[in-house]
Amino acid sequence: MTLRRRRAALFLAGAAALTCGALPAGWQGRTRFYVTSVASSLVSEGLATPAPSGAEAAAFQRVPAPGVQFKPNVARATNVAWIDSNGWRFQRGIRKANYAKLPAGAAPLAAAEAFAFDVDAILNPDPGDVKDLGQILRFLNANDQPSLPLMANIGIIDDGSPRMAELLNLLTRRNLLYRIVSTRDPALDLTIQLGTKEFPSEAAANPYEFAAMVRAKLGDDKRLVRLYGTDTVIARLTGDRTRARLYLLSYAGRRRQQQRGNPQAIRVRVLGNYQPAKLAAYDAEPDAAMTDIRNTSTATEFWVPDFNVVAIIDLNGVK
Amino acid sequence: MDRREFLAAMAAMPALNALQVRPIPHYRIVTKYKPEPGSGLPGRYPGRVVTVHSPRCIDEVTAKVDVPTVKEMIAQGMTTLTGDKDTRDSWARFFNADDFVGIKVNASGAPGAMSMPEVVAEITRNLMVVGVKPTKIVIHERGSGQILLPRYDQFVPAGVRVESASTWLGYDPDVYAEVDFFGEEDTRSYLIRMVTEQFTKIINVPNMKDHGASGVTGCLKNIAYGEFNNVSRSHYHAQTETLTFIGTLAAVEPLRSRTVLNIMDGLRGVWHAGPFSRDKKYRFYPKQLKFGTDPVAIDRFLIDIIDNKRKQNGVISVWNRDMKYFSTNPEDWERDPNMNRSIREPGHIEYASTLGLGVYDTSKIKHTEITV
Numbered sequence: 280m281t282l283r284r285r286r287a288a289l290f291l292a293g294a295a296a297l298t299c300g301a302l303p304a305g306w307q308g309r310t311r312f313y314v315t316s317v318a319s320s321l322v323s324e325g326l327a328t329p330a331p332s333g334a335e336a337a338a339f340q341r342v343p344a345p346g347v348q349f350k351p352n353v354a355r356a357t358n359v360a361w362i363d364s365n366g367w368r369f370q371r372g373i374r375k376a377n378y379a380k381l382p383a384g385a386a387p388l389a390a391a392e393a394f395a396f397d398v399d400a401i402l403n404p405d406p407g408d409v410k411d412l413g414q415i416l417r418f419l420n421a422n423d424q425p426s427l428p429l430m431a432n433i434g435i436i437d438d439g440s441p442r443m444a445e446l447l448n449l450l451t452r453r454n455l456l457y458r459i460v461s462t463r464d465p466a467l468d469l470t471i472q473l474g475t476k477e478f479p480s481e482a483a484a485n486p487y488e489f490a491a492m493v494r495a496k497l498g499d500d501k502r503l504v505r506l507y508g509t510d511t512v513i514a515r516l517t518g519d520r521t522r523a524r525l526y527l528l529s530y531a532g533r534r535r536q537q538q539r540g541n542p543q544a545i546r547v548r549v550l551g552n553y554q555p556a557k558l559a560a561y562d563a564e565p566d567a568a569m570t571d572i573r574n575t576s577t578a579t580e581f582w583v584p585d586f587n588v589v590a591i592i593d594l595n596g597v598k
Numbered sequence: 599m600d601r602r603e604f605l606a607a608m609a610a611m612p613a614l615n616a617l618q619v620r621p622i623p624h625y626r627i628v629t630k631y632k633p634e635p636g637s638g639l640p641g642r643y644p645g646r647v648v649t650v651h652s653p654r655c656i657d658e659v660t661a662k663v664d665v666p667t668v669k670e671m672i673a674q675g676m677t678t679l680t681g682d683k684d685t686r687d688s689w690a691r692f693f694n695a696d697d698f699v700g701i702k703v704n705a706s707g708a709p710g711a712m713s714m715p716e717v718v719a720e721i722t723r724n725l726m727v728v729g730v731k732p733t734k735i736v737i738h739e740r741g742s743g744q745i746l747l748p749r750y751d752q753f754v755p756a757g758v759r760v761e762s763a764s765t766w767l768g769y770d771p772d773v774y775a776e777v778d779f780f781g782e783e784d785t786r787s788y789l790i791r792m793v794t795e796q797f798t799k800i801i802n803v804p805n806m807k808d809h810g811a812s813g814v815t816g817c818l819k820n821i822a823y824g825e826f827n828n829v830s831r832s833h834y835h836a837q838t839e840t841l842t843f844i845g846t847l848a849a850v851e852p853l854r855s856r857t858v859l860n861i862m863d864g865l866r867g868v869w870h871a872g873p874f875s876r877d878k879k880y881r882f883y884p885k886q887l888k889f890g891t892d893p894v895a896i897d898r899f900l901i902d903i904i905d906n907k908r909k910q911n912g913v914i915s916v917w918n919r920d921m922k923y924f925s926t927n928p929e930d931w932e933r934d935p936n937m938n939r940s941i942r943e944p945g946h947i948e949y950a951s952t953l954g955l956g957v958y959d960t961s962k963i964k965h966t967e968i969t970v
Binding site: 494499508509541542543571573 | 764768769771772778781782783784785786788828
């Protein structure tokens, strides 16, 4: 498929979403995108707002560029790629992020990351990325909708420490869906509080092992989202039993060009019974669709086709 | 000997003292398919292996295959296996015009090592003789890149398909093995959908290769790791899970029931650094084909073939588990045949026998050797 055709498909997908969506009157979008002067053309197009300055800018917290590092020759506990995600920072409370220095290629993912986590973002893209950034902003705008509540079944009592930061980071990377809580919430399947008998402080010394322990304590069957076929995609699930939206952020982008168009890129398992209603997959083939949808006794499963950077999946609850 | 007794026996081996004996992982097999009565591994001829040798089947200098000799080898092998006088009758015991046949080749070492196109072509021809339509014959591999290298399409009649999971049908979401080996996130290995939804029968055509993780790669591994995805996760570390994973996958239905015949291509082999064949110096020429329905019995002899070649070259056995021969640097393993990249697990073949996939004990295997 040519780039031109892909863009046409993206435009059509976006147009369909805009015309079919029932957005509230005066709706201006969840995530506000601000861009530096290098991307002023996107302001002219109405896709973003000029980056603020002064006190307004100071409200935005600097965050690093998202991405992934493949380090096959570095000894480590796992062969999984190193994902640099800000998801845990956003979960911890950042609502305004300043992606002050985005290396070439990182801007589309930064925009998608901020969008998925409902965060306003200043984007300072590499000049060569402005066109791609505009393309993904159009896609995100076309698929925007009012926020749904975060879905999580793990609660974490955040002590604010750097040690906890790394734990949150690894839980995010492993798609162990959590939310920050101030006290134990009986509605959650698991509450993590360091220093307790269940989660002794010394267990946090090895964050990788700690995340594995959390996974084991929860049990894979109880995980809200499982992804098979990737270890570089982070999921964020919002909604409830009647309606949900799943964001899939691919930190490796489309790593393998030969996988382009693969209809079975990722097998997704979402806990609960849903009917997948809509797929919006960035830079996917025009006929990209969720396939082999299965409702088991406890979960919903389907294939997500190959996409680049972000896929958004809307699910309707099934009684 | 059952599976747990088998592992207990391995734990008692002195060579294993330096290594932790891992418990059998918790495998969860999901499939809607039931065993097909009277079919599948170990098949019609458990504990039976026919080996056909020929000094002229391949030229060691040019690697050119002598097609008439291969044709004769296959005819002799099949008739000896079944006891028929006519080759056609031998093939007709396994296949008929109603079948949709998958030929599972091994192309992971191509072009240096692979199921030879001439062998595959002769198998295809015999299938057509008993009425299988060319359009219902699929030469296949899991990986799309690997299957293209041997150019099987240039050796078989029009209509015969050459496919991979990436090019046709993908994976079956309802047939998989789920297991968590090392805390990996992707815990499922799906079976390719050609096997579940298209093929009525499978001919397994591995070739004779060393394997850095499983010790050797023969019949069992060719269908296990060659028909399921996400399998390399079993051997990311020095101590692998190939011991139990290979047999476990080979036993999953409908793969087990539909794999009715094994023809091991030993015209050319690899005695080190397999399953690939980047370095010509590790190739050798056993100049033989093995026939049988029992993958364990055939693979049992493969261990000896690879190990004897290694001994002949003065290097460590595939059974050697001493960590002094281990290196995390793949270049060491490629360069030095006395280096291991993993602790090899040739015991996966005996383990598979404990799952009922075949006969491991050579004293109980009827082995006929022929030279043409």
